[in-house]
Amino acid sequence: MAQSPTSSAVKALQLELKKLNEEPVEGFQVKLTNDDNLFEWEVAIFGPPSTLYEGGYFKAHMKFPHDYPYSPPTVRFLTRMWHPNVYENGDVCISILHPPVDDPQSGELPSERWNPTQNVRTILLSIISLLNEPNTFSPANVDASVMFRKWRESRGKDKEYENIIRKQVQATKEDADKDGVKVPTTLQEYCIKTPSKSTEQNIEVDYYDYGDDIDDEDEDDIYVDDDDDSGNEES
Incomplete structure (x- = not known):
């Protein structure tokens, strides 16, 4: 017997969708896949500037459980x-989407999982952060993980990984044109500006979440050669 949605799940999703439409966040757009189904969303993720994914338009499907937010989508x-952290069928493998269960074998801390x-x-x-900083210790795509490590350790001289990503980014432009979406390609376009609460003063402030982490760095800084992957994601 199918589980019925809880009233708290419906309310939580209604509030989140309303807020994201009224106060967009840089890097993505969301909408319902079907206006009659609050539990399935269509997501458009934009590749961050100054990364291999710059100019990319990546479509995704987000499905919520009926007891959200107590279980992850x-x-x-x-x-x-x-x-490295996306399975062949497109499923995203990231700690934040893993249920909050005690699983010592996973290597994940409880704080890294869903809550x-x-x-x-x-x-x-x-x-979005995962795109440019994958976790390669427990990858969903082993071949992509090996290729990424070669690219990073060679400081970009091994072009195999880079060439694949750039071809995929280029291929997404047709979808963007078809959907009538202008993909941000500069930091100024990427970072959304929203009005401050003091609307009577008509002052605008920069609304940054991810953009602060993207600097106008030189090319050498892009290829970080260290042994510690910054992502906390596990498959």
């Missing part, structure tokens, strides 16, 4: 993705 890329304080915003910003 699932996220599956509809756009073809070659990435009810997380939301769509934190999930999608984590995925």
Whole structure:
């Protein structure tokens, strides 16, 4: 027998969708896949500037459980993705989407897994960060992980991984044109500006979450050669 949605899940999703539409966050857009189904969302993720994914338009499907936010949603890329933490079928493998169960074998800390304080915003910003900083210790795509490590350790001289990503980014432009979406390609376009609460003063402030982490750095700084992957994601 199918589980019925809880009233708290419906209310939580209604509030999140309303807030994300009224106060957009840089890097992604969301909408319902079907206006009659609050539990399935269509997501558009934009590749961050100054990364291999710059200019990319990546479509994904987010499905919420009926007891959300006590259990995490699932996220599956509809756009073809070659990435260490994305399975061949498009499923995203990231700690924040793993249920809050005690599993010492996973190597994940409980604090890295899902908890009810997380939301769509934190999930999608984590995925955007994951694009450029994958976790390669427990990858969903082993071949992509090996290729990424070669690219990083060679400081970009081994172009195999880079060439695949750039081809995939280029291929997404047709979808963007078809959907009538202008993909941000500069930091100024990427980072959304929203009005401050003092509307009577008509002052605008920069609303940054991910953009603060993207600097105009030189090319050498892009290829970080260290042994510690910054992502906390596990498959």
